[in-house]
Amino acid sequence: MDSYCTLAFNHSVGIKITQRGWRENRRVLMRASDVGHRVLILGGTGRVGQSICRELQRRSRDESVDLEICIAGRNEQVGEEIVRESPSLQFKKVDYRDKDALVAAMKGVSLVVHSAGPFQQRQTAEVLEAAIGAGVNYQDVCDDVDHMEMSRSLHDDAVESNITAAICTGIYPGISNLMAAKAIRDLDAAPEQVTFDYFTAGTGGAGPTILSTTFLLCGEDVRTYVDGKPSIKKPASGVRRVDFGEQVGHKNVFLLNLPEVLSIAEVYKVPNISARFGTAPDIWNVLTRFMACAVPKKILTNQALIAKFSEFIGPLVRAVDAIVGGTTAMRVEAVGSDGSSRSLLYGHEELSECVGIAAAAFTWHLLMSKNLPKGVLYPEELLSDPDEFEAVLESGVRTAFDWKTFTEKSL
Structure with missing residues (x-):
């Protein structure tokens, strides 16, 4: 204890x-x-x-x-x-x-x-x-x-x-890695699966930086692990609904290419790992998934172009942020080979x-x-x-x- x-x-x-x-x-x-x-x-x-x-x-x-x-x-x-x-x-x-x-x-x-x-x-x-x-x-x-x-x-x-x-x-990655490590250590059996689920309302008060980051990630294939082997998924795919606690509620999240998946796989040899992210209002999730599917990768991986686009829609984003706030939540779960699980839940007012x-x-x-x-x-x-x-x-x-x-x- x-x-x-x-x-x-x-x-x-x-x-x-x-x-x-x-x-x-x-x-x-x-x-x-x-x-x-x-x-x-x-x-x-x-x-x-x-x-x-x-x-x-x-x-x-x-x-x-x-x-x-x-x-x-x-x-x-x-x-x-x-x-x-x-x-x-x-x-x-x-x-x-x-x-x-x-x-x-x-x-x-x-x-x-x-x-x-x-x-x-x-x-x-x-x-x-x-x-x-x-x-x-x-x-x-x-x-x-x-x-x-x-x-x-x-x-x-x-x-x-x-x-x-x-x-x-x-915070993610960072504190989320420690949450996963704690969940893994507290299991009664060898870890079989770790899932990272994140939610941030609007830009979380972080402005153009997180906007640019999300759009750039739409141009990256997602690395996950399935049965101990790397498994490549499409960005913004694998949508699921996650309970982030009473104050945040249930939110839609989708796969993104995030570093904690690789580090946990390397350090703890967990066979099944993935990371997902979602935002609010849900129209931003729809836009993100559309960009991942419809916009050419050479555009999505152009940092200068994405930065300009993020600045261009900045006034709209700030207006939405003023309405939805900047709440951030994380749910990290580890499941053992015996079926037991340990989840850690975190919530904060501003990213x-x-x-x-x-x-x-x-x-x-x-x-x-x-x-x-x-x-x-x-x-x-x-x-x-x-x-x-x-x-x-x-x-x-x-x-x-x-x-x-x-x-x-x-x-």
Whole structure:
């Protein structure tokens, strides 16, 4: 049983986090040192980057840790406005595609956090390459399979440079990986199946970035696993209806090509894995499925063109967002070979906020832990210590309005 939560093993239970457990898990991450740290947040002028920054500032203040934060991005005007509102921050104008500027910005940095999405259709992992060259620990919120695989190919270089590079450490993927890992570990038998189901109303407050990401994913074949073998599906296919809890309800979701499918298959050898996503209003789901079926792949994989299209329909999207809100929900289920299952359910009021809070939980761990493994690591590989695992998961879901576990025993 988890040290920080009380679980009643009924069909449907909630996780209750005790104050004693919160203090114990906080000490796990505070045991490293009280020496100051310097963090560089690439994409720090964007919504996710700003959310990461706010959460790090809160933890630094609440836990009396000396933390220096530098936000970096291409939008100098926004960067200067952020610094005016929060004078303790610094801003550097940096284009992540400029290697010399990247390396210069990393001087004296403890950790670089890469939140400058979208990650789809990028040809190189230039920020990670720069971090390896500079000998600086790295973190990203990548949600793209190809970029994840490019990063993993640099594992030996990261080990040789003696750095820790934590990839795909947002909300999904990221916290969702830890949810799957927890569900798998809590099964009474070997895992037979893992399903990831996600819902975000509108753009979740993330604006054009998530819109571009979804449209770009419409141009990618979906990798799933069936009976231990890779199985390629069409994007936006395999529609099913999923219960995301009382506050969100039942929503339609469809297959997308997401990195957590590959990482869970690699780390836990689960034979059957898939990931699905859906949004609201349902007309956006219809549009997404139409694009996946009717629009030529060469258009859907053109990042510049998709970015322009996302900006063009931006006013309509913002109007819809104002009506539907930005609620995000995740349901991750693991099924054992004996038929038993464990599901974890998460809900939050706004995607752009919860991504930042989730990512900052990993950031804090990367800054405070004394025993970080070296190389390019998935979220589920980064946290081998059970106490550190629970501390990061607890911090990452801190502001969730829904956080429950469901258990079904085999007959």
